[in-house]
Amino acid sequence: MGSGQLRGRSGGRPTLEEVAARAGVGRGTVSRVINGSPRVSEHTRAAVEEAVAELGYVPNTAARALAANRTDSIAVVVPEPESRFFSEPYFSDIIHGVGTALADTDMQLVLTFAGGDRERRSLAQYLAAHRVDGVLLVSVHADDPLPDLLQQLEIPAVISGRRSADEPLASVDSDNFAGARAAVNHLLGRGRRAIATITGRLDVYGAQRRLDGYRDALAEAGHRVDEALIAHGDFTEDGGRRAMTELLARRPGLDAVFAGSDVMAAGARQVLREAGRRIPDDVALVGFDDSAIARHMDPPLTSVRQPIAEMGRTMTDVLLAEIADTRPAPARRLTRRQIVLPTELVCRASS
Amino acid sequence: MGSGQLRGRSGGRPTLEEVAARAGVGRGTVSRVINGSPRVSEHTRAAVEEAVAELGYVPNTAARALAANRTDSIAVVVPEPESRFFSEPYFSDIIHGVGTALADTDMQLVLTFAGGDRERRSLAQYLAAHRVDGVLLVSVHADDPLPDLLQQLEIPAVISGRRSADEPLASVDSDNFAGARAAVNHLLGRGRRAIATITGRLDVYGAQRRLDGYRDALAEAGHRVDEALIAHGDFTEDGGRRAMTELLARRPGLDAVFAGSDVMAAGARQVLREAGRRIPDDVALVGFDDSAIARHMDPPLTSVRQPIAEMGRTMTDVLLAEIADTRPAPARRLTRRQIVLPTELVCRASS
DNA sequence: GGGTAGGGTGGGAGCGCTCCCATGTGTGAT
DNA sequence: ATCACACATGGGAGCGCTCCCACCCTACCC
Structure with a gap:
């Protein structure tokens, strides 16, 4: 009786109400079962779950969102x-x-x-x-x-x-700081002494921290930080190229570069190669991100992996x-x- | 009067009802304005829009979804x-x-x-x-x-x-078919004759079409298709390696490879290099996708670009x-x- | 002048759910 | 046996919106 108005605009999908009718319980009880409330007897819960399965009931999220004021x-x-x-x-x-x-x-x-x-x-x-x-x-x-x-x-x-x-x-x-430190320490360990760095945009905190780590590692090893060995990129390949060009002009004798991202390292590599520097023989290169580019670069790029x-x-x-x-x-x-x-x-x- | 119950659980955000009251119109009219219905007089529309702006009204999507049965x-x-x-x-x-x-x-x-x-x-x-x-x-x-x-x-x-x-x-x-044809025609144009291909998973229709294009281009050029020059990968780098190994074993004299994806081309390149083949001198390589990998590979990879x-x-x-x-x-x-x-x-x- | 469109408008009736209060119903303490 | 209390349950009252019907008013026509 009165089932005429039950099927609304929702495309014929069953409603809570219908599940309740089928299970012979009230709306509230079905709602409790659906939402996993503990205040339902085992017996009733089973009956409701059966009705849900039979009808293929799926809660209407819009209605739930409206009533409960959350969106899931x-x-x-x-x-x-x-x-x-x-x-x-x-x-x-x-x-x-x-x-x-x-x-x-x-x-x-x-x-x-x-x-x-x-x-x-x-x-x-x-x-x-x-x-x-x-x-x-x-x-x-x-x-x-x-x-x-x-x-x-x-x-x-x-x-x-x-x-x-x-x-x-x-x-x-x-841990950008520790990652940069590890990269620079690695280069120091390989006997590199004139280690340059290409930073990302310094208004990105992570880029700043990588630079900090670079400085810290050099200082800890007792090296003075040569500001001319620091060039600023913007995380792009082109930025890496520009920065590398600058560095080469300022300090032609550099023997290692720590780039703040793999993409910038890729740009740097091109400039180094055009300048006739061999990698790693003349200049060692380290990137950051350990992206697919790093693995496929020639030579494959040492890089700091982030657990993204x-x-x-x-x-x-x-x-x-x-x-x-x-x-x-x-x-x-x-x-x-x-x-x-x-x-x-x-x-x-x-x- | 009766405004006590107006502010519900929605976190104090204004409702349609409140906008209507403020603009001195009915709910329906506000709804019409919000939804850009033409059946509203210019004057009323302006009043409603003002009320909306003053109250900072934003429609509640859950309510709309529930009533209109769509989710946007x-x-x-x-x-x-x-x-x-x-x-x-x-x-x-x-x-x-x-x-x-x-x-x-x-x-x-x-x-x-x-x-x-x-x-x-x-x-x-x-x-x-x-x-x-x-x-x-x-x-x-x-x-x-x-x-x-x-x-x-x-x-x-x-x-x-x-x-x-x-x-x-x-x-x-x-157009995978045309892309593959273009790749093979390009290789033919460069004088390559023993052109192999590494396919993707053939239950992917696009992979099948690339293979079809490969066959078609060869046939059109009057070449018999040598089935031993066809190896199956699965779109992975490792699959590319395995397929390349097979190809080299079956047809050591091949002088070109068309890979069904850049990633498989990367795998193939490794195997080719380990086998002492120079790219492109001994073996020309073409990929598919024109991904970042293609640009950074050594040598940079010729590839079929899809407008993804x-x-x-x-x-x-x-x-x-x-x-x-x-x-x-x-x-x-x-x-x-x-x-x-x-x-x-x-x-x-x-x- | 009366009749008739039709545009503009107000508001009732839901949409399907959650919340919560009122109402049973059983158990243990007294 | 009586009371209390907890637990289980039903269902009213919304949530804020759209849909749609009824109403009003202003043209416009004959």
């Missing part, structure tokens, strides 16, 4: 400046890690882009509408307004790579914990909010 | 078999293209993974719940049940790379059109459902 999804914000980000494996690896961590939950991953002005504006709208429960910020610049917006909106967020030493947001970073997929996974875990904290819960703050993952030097023929 | 988001399904997919630039480029196409709309992009069994099951649930308005299927194998599931659920879907010559689903593919980002963009456009078709609309089927985009040979030092 998180966003990954992709900065995408000049699509540089996409050309690097960084992106896919992070996403891969995030996907792995999310596989254990029923959270969904929404990809949002914050490239141009228009995209940033619509992203702000999107966040203001609270269309996601949390946000993963990848590769954010020091002066990006997004983190502040998120804090203001009280949306849980985790950032990859801190913006400064005292990052207020929860963050997951790799693991960073994605860890970021997600931290974010999920933050989201759980937001909701009424007994214990709080079980996760560290600042995590630094180790890097590792992968030695190949270029050094 | 599409899913990209990532097969992710042994994470091979992620190691290739294919993934990022497709996503990039999709993002570009979506930037003009207010649709969101949800990334879903269909790697393991468990993921596939939860994906099926996800789709059954109609949590997205449409689906982009990337790199699907011939026997994947997903496309059928989607048709059964009547969810609009577009596939990248057909599964067979008569793909029932809407699809966007690159454009494929992503086109797929999205087709999908959006399909979704629009689903909804009550005047004209139907304005877009072609089977699109093939041209490939292009990029010549470098390896041939």
Whole structure:
């Protein structure tokens, strides 16, 4: 009786109500079973689960989101400046890690882009509408307004790579400092003495830390740091070429280069080769990221590996914990909010 | 009066109702303005827009999704078999293209993974719940049940790379056949005569088409196709190595290799080098994809470029059109459902 | 002048779910 | 036997929006 109005616009899919009718229980009880509440008798639970199976019931997420005021999804914000980000494996690896961590939950991953002005504006709208429960910020610049917006909106967020030493947001970073130190120590160990470096954009904290590590390793070994051996790139291949050209002009006698990324190392290699320097005989070369480029370069490039997929996974875990904290819960703050993952030097023929 | 109950659980954000009150109009009118309906007078529209601006109103998507039975988001399904997919630039480029196409709309992009069994099951649930308005299927194998599931659920879907010559689903593919022909013709033009090929997994239609193109070009040039010059890889570097080893054993006199992907070409190059063959002097090498690897290989690899980002963009456009078709609309089927985009040979030092 | 379109508008009736309070129903303590 | 309390359960009251029907008013026509 009265089943005429039960089938609504949802395309004929069964509703909670119908499951309840079939199982001979009330709506509330079905809801409890669906959400795994312990306050349901074993017997009733079985009956409901059977009805769910028979009807092929799948909860309507929109209705749930509306009633419970949560979305069960998180966003990954992709900065995408000049699509540089996409050309690097960084992106896919992070996403891969995030996907792995999310596989254990029923959270969904929404990809949002914050490239141009228009995209940033619509992203702000999107966040203001609270269309996601949390946000993963990848590769954010020091002066990006997004983190502040998120804090203001009280949306849980985790950032990859801190913006400064005292990052207020929860963050997951790799140990850029130690990685750079390892690279330089490795070069020193091979008897290199005039070790140059090509930095990334220094408004990226990680790039700064790699430079710090470079300096620290030299200082520790009792070397004076020659500022003319430091050139600034911007993470691009072309930037690597320009920086290498500068370095060669300033210090023709250099015998090693530590580049702040593999891509820049690739650019440097071209310039070195054109200048007739053999690698590693005349100049040893070390990169950072251990990307596919490093393995396929000629000669294969020694590089500092970052556990990027693991960073994605860890970021997600931290974010999920933050989201759980937001909701009424007994214990709080079980996760560290600042995590630094180790890097590792992968030695190949270029050094 | 009665404003006590107006602010609900939504975190204090203004609702349609409040905008209506402020603008001195009814709910329906605000809804019309928000959704750009033409049946609103200019004067009223202005008043509503002012109220929206003053209150900083942003529609609640969950409520809209529930009432209108649509989600304003599409899913990209990532097969992710042994994470091979992620190691290739294919993934990022497709996503990039999709993002570009979506930037003009207010649709969101949800990334879903269909790697393991468990993921596939939860994906099926996800789709059954109609949590997205449409689906982009990337790199699907011939026997994947997903496309059928989607048709059964009547969810609009577009596939990248057909599964067979008569793909029932809407699809966007690159011209693998012509690309392979161009590669082989190029090698023939350089005077190569014993041209081998390393195929990808032949249950991927594109791989089959590349092999077809190889055969066709040779036949057209009046060459008999020597089956011993055909070896099968699986798109991996290791597969490329194994296939190259086989080829060298069977036909030591070969003077060119057309590999079905850059990654396999990289594997082949290693084997060739270990066997003492110089590239391109002894053996010319051509790959497929024109990925970053191709540019950085030594020597730089000649490769067939696919417009991958454009494929992503086109797929999205087709999908959006399909979704629009689903909804009550005047004209139907304005877009072609089977699109093939041209490939292009990029010549470098390896041939 | 009355009749009739039709554009513009208000608001009721849901969409399918969660939250929470009220109502049983059984158990153990008194 | 009586009371209390915990546990299990049903269902009302929303969540904020869209859809759609009814209504009003202003032309415009005969």
